[in-house]
Amino acid sequence: MVLVTGATGHIGNVLVKYLVESGETVRALYAPGDNPSSLAGLSIDRREVDILDAEAVRSAIEGVDTVYHLAGLISILPFYQKRVYEINVGGTENIIRACQEKHVRRLVYVSSIHAFEDKKRTEKMDERCAIDPAKTSGSYGKSKAMATLKVEEAIRQGLNAIIVCPTGVIGPYDYKLSELGRLFIDVAKGSMPFCVHGTFDFVDVQDVAKGIMLAAQKGRTGERYILGGTQIEINELIALIEEAAGTRQKRIFIPISIAYFASFFTSIHALLWKTKPRFTTYSIETVNMWNTYSHEKASREIGYYPRPIEKTVEETLDWLRQEGYLPARKPATPDVASYDKG
Numbered sequence: 001m002v003l004v005t006g007a008t009g010h011i012g013n014v015l016v017k018y019l020v021e022s023g024e025t026v027r028a029l030y031a032p033g034d035n036p037s038s039l040a041g042l043s044i045d046r047r048e049v050d051i052l053d054a055e056a057v058r059s060a061i062e063g064v065d066t067v068y069h070l071a072g073l074i075s076i077l078p079f080y081q082k083r084v085y086e087i088n089v090g091g092t093e094n095i096i097r098a099c100q101e102k103h104v105r106r107l108v109y110v111s112s113i114h115a116f117e118d119k120k121r122t123e124k125m126d127e128r129c130a131i132d133p134a135k136t137s138g139s140y141g142k143s144k145a146m147a148t149l150k151v152e153e154a155i156r157q158g159l160n161a162i163i164v165c166p167t168g169v170i171g172p173y174d175y176k177l178s179e180l181g182r183l184f185i186d187v188a189k190g191s192m193p194f195c196v197h198g199t200f201d202f203v204d205v206q207d208v209a210k211g212i213m214l215a216a217q218k219g220r221t222g223e224r225y226i227l228g229g230t231q232i233e234i235n236e237l238i239a240l241i242e243e244a245a246g247t248r249q250k251r252i253f254i255p256i257s258i259a260y261f262a263s264f265f266t267s268i269h270a271l272l273w274k275t276k277p278r279f280t281t282y283s284i285e286t287v288n289m290w291n292t293y294s295h296e297k298a299s300r301e302i303g304y305y306p307r308p309i310e311k312t313v314e315e316t317l318d319w320l321r322q323e324g325y326l327p328a329r330k331p332a333t334p335d336v337a338s339y340d341k342g
Contacts, residue, residue, distance in 0.1 A: 006071035013038035051091035088143035107161040114141035171205035172319030188245035203229030228295035230309040
């Protein structure tokens with residue numbers, strides 16, 4: 001049996017589906033009060049477990065061979081720092097101790113590219129880059145760095161664990177509508193008149209899920225693997241979405257300094273109105289670093305090969321239409337003149 005924490009998340013629900021398809025018996029953990037509908041129809045053992053409840057975590061891991069630890073708080077708002085550290089660091093500590101006590105065969109910890117220390121603009125990053133919470137921006141990045149170091153300390157103590165670090169995850173099955181999922185909707189609807197210059201590495205959630213499974217099967221204990229996709233400028237990603245959606249909109253590029261200033265107010269608005277902001281200071285800072293990320297090690301060692309981003313864009317829009325976030329694609333109008341009239 002395998003266990004997946006954070007099973008209802010974007011990566012989690014896709015990973016659970018792939019594990020079931022591969023013949024695994026899956027125990028899926030999700031936070032109390034979370035909506036498990038993304039796991040509907042799957043023959044799995046569903047458990048509502050608070051990752052901060054050490055005893056409940058130990059009980060959930062009983063009889064498990066492999067643990068995939070994805071549970072985490074991905075909020076990049078500046079108002080939830082304490083909770084981010086509790087979940088991302090404290091929850092990981094509970095998982096580590098339970099794996100050690102229950103003699104789990106292998107732990108795959110899903111960290112993040114944001115765990116690596118910040119680098120100078122345009123620098124290429126790979127698994128050899130340092131992880132230091134003091135040199136990482138934002139509570140999310142710092143918390144993932146701290147949790148990653150906790151896992152690496154447990155590895156030195158004998159735990160059989162592997163760490164994977166996805167880049168910017170996009171793709172279908174985004175049931176909770178991430179910041180990037182809402183970007184797709186806004187662009188496809190023609191309701192995103194502003195943009196900033198920047199770049200990032202975006203990867204299909206389906207490739208990340210497969211990469212996590214490959215890491216469990218083929219990865220070397222103690223190693224880190226970056227699960228990246230395509231390095232692309234934000235305006236180029238928007239152009240791909242518009243082309244696939246059949247929309248076109250004039251767009252104003254906002255200077256980074258103004259975007260930083262505006263992000264403070266979008267975060268305040270999100271806090272007051274209980275919504276997710278379209279952009280935050282942290283997200284702007286991320287795309288403004290212009291770093292590149294290498295997944296060459298994952299390709300070489302575990303056979304990880306992500307799909308073209310154009311395919312991801314098409315499949316994401318198809319899924320958003322299917323879920324009702326976007327209107328159905330209009331059928332092609334037949335060219336009457338091309339018919340053979342006999």
